[in-house]
Amino acid sequence: MNIHASASATDLGARMRRVAAIAAVHADDVDAAGRFPSEAVSALRAERLLGSHIPTGLGGDGASVGDIAELCAILGQACASSAMIFAMHQIKVSSLITHGEEASWHRSFMERIAGEQLLLASATTEGGIGGNLRNSICAVEVSAGTCLLEKNATVISYAEMADAILVTSRAHVDAAASDQVMTVFLKDQYTLEKTHDWDTLGMRGTRSDGFVFRGEAPAEQILPKPFAEIAAQSMLAYSHILWSAVWYGISADAFARAQAFVRAAARRAPDMAPPGALRLAEASSLLQGVKASVVAALDRYEAARTDEDKLSSMSFAVAMNNLKIASSQTILTIINHCMLICGILGYKNGTPFSLGRHLRDAHSAQLMISNDRILGNTSTMLLVHKQDTSLLG
The missing domain is CATH 1.20.140.10 (Butyryl-CoA Dehydrogenase, subunit A, domain 3)
Incomplete structure (x- = not known):
């Protein structure tokens, strides 16, 4: 599936195939134990693939969406949980690139993703709305340049292993359910209280547990676009x-x-x-x-x-x-x-x-x-x- 490939596509594919070889060795154990595929994610970091979609000017490979899709397919042939984690991470990266590149904090954060190989997670589901990501019950509260947010997230994939979580909420306490923003919270800016355990038929390694999320961060970490x-x-x-x-x-x-x-x-x-x-x-x-x-x-x-x-x-x-x-x-x-x-x-x-x-x-x-x-x-x-x-x- 080598479509719309960048100049580095061959190199990216070789790097992912090395990751896939490691992921394949552990895939059955990841599935049987329902555990996070730490070996595969460590390999993704070692191959510097978590920053592959970040623009080259910010330290990444500048991979196209076609490149990323090809990498997902390669890893999916070895371990579906590892591939889904990689895909979900890159979906969050795409939102930063598309909607945060002109904001100084988010540009610096993308440099950190590429430089430090940070793993991003997402909290879009919520108790009371299920999988309807275009509505929120919780609301971010902004005061004196700081935002506070508490969310009953029924699913946050690999939350405990992520370095940051992008969380959706209403834009303010008086906002309509569909008037939403997305905020980046770094690992030291939130706590997680587990409410549901991920014991499922498949995709067991994604560790998509449920949590009450509580975060506090500078308001500049709210993405500038609705x-x-x-x-x-x-x-x-x-x-x-x-x-x-x-x-x-x-x-x-x-x-x-x-x-x-x-x-x-x-x-x-x-x-x-x-x-x-x-x-x-x-x-x-x-x-x-x-x-x-x-x-x-x-x-x-x-x-x-x-x-x-x-x-x-x-x-x-x-x-x-x-x-x-x-x-x-x-x-x-x-x-x-x-x-x-x-x-x-x-x-x-x-x-x-x-x-x-x-x-x-x-x-x-x-x-x-x-x-x-x-x-x-x-x-x-x-x-x-x-x-x-x-x-x-």
């Missing part, structure tokens, strides 16, 4: 593209295992079509479809990223929503095909063809953010927006 703009112009596209790249990586590794199984069967009986060969061909077609959808979304984002009106348009939102729905559903079909091809060796843990972790991790895709919520938003937009039916539109 969260409505951040959500529409960076988070929407980055979330759906990078998540889809992770899911593509999971299904690509499942496909590779199934292909190895079919090839082994063909070597044992060279005069017979191996069982599962036709199903493998079908899985290949589906996998190519997911890749094509991600590449098309990257094309669309690159064409729109300098035009705020395009980024905020209904047509763009519908396209990004459709990417998320399609990729999150299709990867389950692909991995199920691969499970049927590998049979009991795919069903069992501890074999070269084991696919249980892949299947469980993939089931998270339809829940982040709920497909039903996204379909509801899309259906509302389609009441007033005409579907684009051109091939080149």
Whole structure:
């Protein structure tokens, strides 16, 4: 998936493949223990990939969104939890780059991310609103240049391991639920009181526990643009593209295992079509479809990223929503095909063809953010927006 690559794309890929090799060794233990993938994140820091998307003028690699998607796919083939952590971190970085680069504090913070390889987390969900990130109950209070915030965050992925958390809230105590801002809080500026433990079917290493977040920081750490703009112009596209790249990586590794199984069967009986060969061909077609959808979304984002009106348009939102729905559903079909091809060796843990972790991790895709919520938003937009039916539109 090498699309819109920067000049350093080859180097970035080599660095991520070294990380992926380490992540793969520990992936089963991360999943079984439900623990943070510390080895993979340490490797990301050692390879200086946490700052890969930061502009070169601020100490990063200046990687494009296409580069980052490729890195997510590479790591997703080794350990889905590690890849999702990397993707979520880069989504937060994208918001800083897109909406904070002109603010001196946020420019300095991006230099720190690249220089110190800081890991960013996000607190957008909240008790009482669920996964509706475009509404908040809590409100930031600003007084004498200091902001205070308390939030009942039902999920903050890898919160205890992060170096900073970007938190959404209402802009002030009298603001409407949708009048939101996002604030950066550094690790020494907040406390976390755990309320929920992350014991889940899949994506266990993301450690997405629930917390009451309490923070106090200088008011300059509030991003200068309203969260409505951040959500529409960076988070929407980055979330759906990078998540889809992770899911593509999971299904690509499942496909590779199934292909190895079919090839082994063909070597044992060279005069017979191996069982599962036709199903493998079908899985290949589906996998190519997911890749094509991600590449098309990257094309669309690159064409729109300098035009705020395009980024905020209904047509763009519908396209990004459709990417998320399609990729999150299709990867389950692909991995199920691969499970049927590998049979009991795919069903069992501890074999070269084991696919249980892949299947469980993939089931998270339809829940982040709920497909039903996204379909509801899309259906509302389609009441007033005409579907684009051109091939080149």
